[in-house]
Amino acid sequence: MSYTAKAILFDLGDTLLDFGRVDLNALFDQGGKLAYEYLQGLDIELPHFAEYARKHLWAIRLRAAWSFLTSREFHSRDLMRKVCGRLGIELDDAQLDEVSWLWYKPLHHQATVEEGLAEMLQGFLDEGLKLGIISNTFVPGEVLDRHLEEEGLLRFFDVRVYSCDIGRRKPARRIFRVALARIGTEAPETIFVGDSPRPDIRGGNRMGMTSVLKDPDGEYDQRSACNPNHRIRSILELREIVARYRTPA
Numbered sequence: 001m002s003y004t005a006k007a008i009l010f011d012l013g014d015t016l017l018d019f020g021r022v023d024l025n026a027l028f029d030q031g032g033k034l035a036y037e038y039l040q041g042l043d044i045e046l047p048h049f050a051e052y053a054r055k056h057l058w059a060i061r062l063r064a065a066w067s068f069l070t071s072r073e074f075h076s077r078d079l080m081r082k083v084c085g086r087l088g089i090e091l092d093d094a095q096l097d098e099v100s101w102l103w104y105k106p107l108h109h110q111a112t113v114e115e116g117l118a119e120m121l122q123g124f125l126d127e128g129l130k131l132g133i134i135s136n137t138f139v140p141g142e143v144l145d146r147h148l149e150e151e152g153l154l155r156f157f158d159v160r161v162y163s164c165d166i167g168r169r170k171p172a173r174r175i176f177r178v179a180l181a182r183i184g185t186e187a188p189e190t191i192f193v194g195d196s197p198r199p200d201i202r203g204g205n206r207m208g209m210t211s212v213l214k215d216p217d218g219e220y221d222q223r224s225a226c227n228p229n230h231r232i233r234s235i236l237e238l239r240e241i242v243a244r245y246r247t248p249a
Contacts, residue, residue: 005210005245007185008124008238009159011170011194012135012144015214015235016153017111027110028057031103038102039089047087056103059083064138071172073163076100076138100140108147114235121156123239127246132159132183134176134192136169136199159183170194171203180207191245193238201226212241 010016032053039046046052059082063074077096084091091099124131137144141162148154161179168174180187187208194200195214204211205226213220213228214235230241 004189005129005191005242006189007130007132007183008191008193008242009132009134009179009183009204009209010157010192011196011200012133012137014195015193015200016117016133017113017147017151019107019110020112022107022110027106028060028103029053030106032056034102034105035099038099042095044089046089052087055083055087056080060138067138067169071169073136073167073169074138075140075164076103077140079138097140097142101143101146104139104143104147108150111147111151113151113153116236118152118156120236120239121153124242125156129242129246130159130183130185131156132161132179133157134161134170134179136163138164141165170199171206173203173207176203176207176209191242193235197226197228201228205229210245212238 013019033049036046036049036052059079060076063079067073077093077100080096080099081091121131135144139162141160141164144162145154145160148157159179159182161175161182163169163175166175166178170176176187176192180190183190188210190209191212192200192204192207192209193212193214194204197213197220201211201213205228210230211226211228212230212232214232216233218233232238232241
């Protein structure tokens with residue numbers, strides 16, 4: 001007996017974790033203050049908070065713009081190490097990880113998870129499906145893993161591919177190839193679920209995956225959005241779609 005779908009790969013932000021509409025400037029300021037207070041507790045000589053926050057903000061903005069234009073990714077821990085060095089702040093890896101978490105923490109508090117998601121994921125595992133994540137992010141993987149752990153989701157995903165570790169962003173083929181190699185399936189045996197037409201749907205389609213667009217508000221025109229194979233409003237609708245690809249051939 002043969003089955004089509006052997007694995008499901010998910011985008012992270014606004015696919016598994018829902019952030020909704022956020023004020024990124026306000027969250028950046030809140031995270032900066034948390035990080036700054038942590039550094040004060042280490043008795044490190046610091047510049048004024050305004051300078052500390054401004055240096056980090058412009059460094060992130062410039063590198064994020066570069067990433068968007070080139071599909072190449074940077075790692076915020078490396079960038080933070082450079083910015084802190086210019087400010088005379090020397091931190092070890094553990095301290096950098098904690099500072100990275102504190103910068104991210106206000107966004108973490110914005111996140112929600114659909115009720116029933118964990119049960120659906122466990123059902124997929126019980127059926128023998130492999131589950132993984134591919135995320136475009138400059139945030140360190142350790143930070144995102146910590147968030148997933150706090151939401152009770154980390155245990156479902158042995159494969160987690162973060163663009164900051166690969167150096168390429170979706171829709172680049174390289175990051176999808178890495179994920180497929182790690183999860184151990186071919187593209188036609190794999191379903192990819194994401195909320196962004198270009199990086200997620202276009203990227204999954206050209207790899208030959210079955211693509212699913214999560215579009216809660218019906219934001220994307222039915223005739224565009226890079227032509228996903230399926231559309232869903234709620235992540236829980238994925239059960240019905242996956243069932244179609246688990247029917248004996």
